């Protein structure tokens with residue numbers, strides 16, 4: 001049975017939270033250990049619960065989509081997804097690597113457990129790069145080019161480190177076994193230690209010639225330009241993972257991944273808050289009094305917004321669904337319009353007259369047309 005959380009619940013990858021909750025209720029009703037006579041019901045039920053827990057948490061779901069099932073569950077196991085995230089970004093001593101890798105190495109050194117595993121395929125390192133996009137590109141989704149220098153298998157020797165057809169002889173140090181065994185006396189007694197042969201690096205063979213292009217490393221640094229698909233709705237600071245675009249693996253292992261940290265630039269008009277957008281809209285005093293319909297320019301073209309009569313300056317009106325699209329799922333945030341009533345700095349004689357009448361009609365006693373200095377002069 002597949003473990004994928006979307007499949008567990010039987011929903012599409014872009015299902016909304018409502019759909020997920022509905023699917024969860026259906027599945028839970030079917031597989032609840034109290035009602036199901038399937039002997040595995042309890043296991044199944046746990047899986048359904050876990051799937052729902054992850055897919056209804058915005059952050060966890062984003063991480064799940066980004067990492068894929070296996071990596072996510074691994075991160076989750078190592079002290080929980082949140083812990084893992086904190087450790088990675090918080091500069092922990094284990095930063096940048098599998099904290100258990102080191103322990104493994106120590107075990108190998110002492111007990112010689114390594115051998116075949118060490119000489120087996122090793123996945124390449126993950127590489128990191130950064131990319132800056134505009135808010136509109138996050139709104140629409142985009143395809144961007146990133147150029148980076150990254151290690152690649154040397155094309156002259158096909159990553160072997162020596163020219164094809166180079167002379168090979170058996171390593172005299174390990175007699176072709178790739179490992180050497182040493183006996184050491186220690187406080188604990190005799191320790192038999194098996195190590196990867198330092199002379200041939202575990203290969204068992206020594207090659208007489210090295211490739212001149214890579215100086216025998218099998219790897220060269222190359223500038224590569226990659227096309228990156230930016231999903232609509234990506235937020236500032238999120239990381240995209242391009243699988244298999246990292247450093248090449250060793251001994252037939254797969255390449256690592258390329259992690260791309262995305263910066264979304266600020267926009268002069270829109271301010272983003274999660275999936276919601278905020279914008280200011282100036283309106284005139286008569287518009288605020290009588291109400292009006294105004295057009296708000298969005299990335300999607302103009303949206304009309306009804307301003308009700310009697311709107312106060314600073315009031316917030318909302319256009320549902322006109323915000324940022326939600327990352328990798330249906331729907332969008334809202335657009336919040338902050339209405340600002342603009343006070344005119346200059347008036348035509350007709351406007352002035354009308355406003356004086358307005359003030360008079362309201363019983364207001366305004367010293368119309370007189371600034372501070374004029375009033376000051378009068379009182380002297």
Ligand SMILES: [Zn+2]
Nearest residue numbers: 154157211214
């Ligand atoms: Zn080479």
Ligand SMILES: [Zn+2]
Nearest residue numbers: 171174197200
């Ligand atoms: Zn050797």
